[in-house]
Amino acid sequence: MACSKVLLGNLPELTDDIIQYFRDDIPTLRSCILVNKFWCQIAIPLLWKDPFSMKNPKNFHFIEIYLQKINEKDKAQLSRCGISNNVFPTKTLFNYSNFIKCINTRNIYSIIVNWIEANKMFTCSKGRIFLLLIKIFIENEAKLHTFEIEIAYKYLESRKYFNSIFKLILQNPKFISKLKNLKLHFNEDIVKYKFDYKYLKCFYYHCNLISSLHVRFSGYKSFKHNHIILSQIINSQRNLEKIIFAHVKYINEHTLPFSSDIIPFYNIIGDSNSSKPLKVIIFYRINFRNILHIKEAFEQLNVLESIHILECLIFNSNFIQQIIDLNKPFKLISLFIKDEHDLFMSDENRNLQIVLLMQLLFQNFGEYLENIGFSSNVKDVLKYRALEFINNYCKRIKFFDIYTTSIQKTHIALDSINIFGQNLNYLSIYVLIPHNEKDESTIEMFLRLAHVLPCKLEYLNLYFNTQIRKNIWDVFLKNLKHISIKKLLFRIINLFDDILPYIKEYIMKEKRVEYLAIEGYIEIQVSTYIIHKYKSELFNMTDELKEFESYNIKVKEYNDLYIKAHEFIDEMY
Structure with missing residues (x-):
């Protein structure tokens, strides 16, 4: 009876909660719109909250659906560019x-490029379409939940439209x-071309509900040149609970500037208001030699619940x-540790220094650590x-x-996994086995791996x-029979038949x-005497796919399925 009421829409709040649970499951949402009118009305907004982030869309008709809303004057201008009303x-x-709830400037720009390339007769500027889309969203009273702004060098051709977009905002x-x-991406190329970042003022003038701020930069100069505006945004927010500072590329200590590009961390997150609700800070690929006043900055954060340091340079400074x-x-x-070199110190002395610093780090903060x-x-x-x-x-x-x-x-490593015990829920282990290793040693290692694993895992990547x-x-898979795993991944160089x-x-x-998920190899006979090995995935093997699906x-x-640490931490905290 209750199930019938949900289907018929007689329990609207419960039905809404059920469908909201599938908000990121596109196939399920598409099925929901076919149930009845009530379910359709709930599912459609979820399907259209962020269409520009779709992976490999079959077509770009949703752009044409959006552009259907433009006025006659804009339609006439598009018509002169080959985009007729018939579209x-x-x-x-x-x-x-x-x-629309989520906008990523890079995603929109890429989709527009693909749409124009798929329609050879269209000659309209990409920036013009971008501006029209934003204008449509504003005129139809959309209210964004997530805004990700990424400006790369290739967008400079549309700079005037980009400035017009933010003037419109x-x-x-509202x-x-x-x-x-x-989410803000400060690009080094934009600094060279003196791109104007003053548009960011709209976020500290008109937004006061931001709870998560992601700052990504491709060079310390781009961050340094804009840290004052960034500080204004941070200090204008009274609900800001999470900040992520991320460097785009793997940092190389030898190539980073030192004294000329130091960043005053206290100035970025600090002001006279000590009641800031900041709970989470994530650092990703940051060189802490370039960051000043760390102690002063953290002293003023009174409700901070977690700090995450991912692939940063932390042993090269104080x-x-x-x-x-x-x-x-x-x-x-x-704490995700990356290799650190020092041109001015021998490897032996450098290693000794890092070991001493590691010991201090784990002695003082090991009780908090959950992710390594x-x-x-x-x-x-x-x-x-x-590991010791x-x-x-x-x-x-x-x-x-x-x-x-x-x-x-x-x-x-297995000793550590054994010590972690049932707390361990996510494990990625990459094993480099010498080609001349004896089978007995390999079997022993595999058996021990199966033995030390907890009885339940959310994620296992081998x-x-x-x-x-x-x-x-x-032997190995037989001994995994006692373990329940939600997501199991293999990356191997074996043939699938093995x-x-x-x-x-x-x-x-x-x-x-x-x-x-299994990534392995298949053999294809290219001639009578020649067989080639090719990398493939279980996902691409249609018949096998159906057999596994029959077992749910x-x-x-x-x-x-592969979990990137920085994305995992961002999602979980």
Whole structure:
């Protein structure tokens, strides 16, 4: 009876909650619109909240649906560019322009480029279409929830339209008045071309509900030149709970400027208001030698719940000593360590210095740590000393990401996994096995891996760089039968025929996983005597896909299931 009421719309609040649960599940939402009119009215706004972020859309008709709303004068201008009225639908069931909630400037620009390229007769400026779309959203009273602004060099040709867009937004502040998430990308090329970032003032004049701010920059000069405006945005917000500072590329200490590009961190997040509700700060690929006044900045944050340091340079400055000297807890929840070199110090002395700093770090903050990872180029001598400290001081590890360079080193990582116990919920382990390794050693390692894994995992990603014999897959997967895994990923150099029979027997038939991704190899005979190996995915094997789906196992592409640490931390905290 209750189910019938939900279907008929007699329990509107419950129905709305159910459909909202699927807000990011596009196939399910498309099915919902077919149930009845009531379900359709709930699902359609969710489907149209961010159409520009769709991966590999089949077509770009949604642009034409939006442009159907422009006035006759604008239609006449587009007609002169080859975009006739016949392109636009004559009638639509909904005012789709009102449903837009998320805008990413790069995504919109890319979609417009693809739309124009797909219609060879269109000669209209990309910037002109961009401006018209924003104008339509504003005129139809859309209110953004998320705004991501990314300006790259290729957008300079549309600079006048970009400035016109933000002038239009300044004149129509209701468009951004409900903004919750703001993402800004400061590009180094834009600094060279003296691009005007004054448009950012619309966010501290007209937005006061921002709860999450993501600042991404491709060079320290671009960040330095705009930190005053950034500080104004931060200090104008009274609901700001999360800030992310991210550098676009992998930072290289040798190529970074020092004294000329230092950034006063206290000036960016600090003001006289000590009641700032900031709870989460994430640093991604930041060189802390370029950051000043760290201690002063953190001293004024009274409700900070978590700090996350991901692939940053932290051992090249007095950063660790500054956070140790704090008069309040420094709740370091995530630490992903990258390799750090120093041109002015021998490797031996540098390693000794880093080990001492690591020990101080884990002694003082290990009790808070939940997420630990190492980049692939971290030296073994540092990685395994760090694991010693982690085993001694960290009792709450939930996420663990590590590269190992031998069977022996893998056993050291497995010691840590065993210590983490049932707390561990996400594991990525990359095992580099020498080609001459004996089968007995490999089997022993695989059996131990199966033994130390917790009985329930949200995510398990396994990467092996050498061919694993069929009998080893058989032994390993048979011993995984006691473990329930939501998302299981393999990246292997084996042929699918080597592993699939055992995956089916011990994983598929036992229904041990919900999602599965395997990246491996297939053989294709190109001539009578020549067979080539090609990389492929289980996702691309249609018949196999159907068999797994019959057991309610969703097969995905490897990269779609693969968890990037910085995205995981952003989503979880």
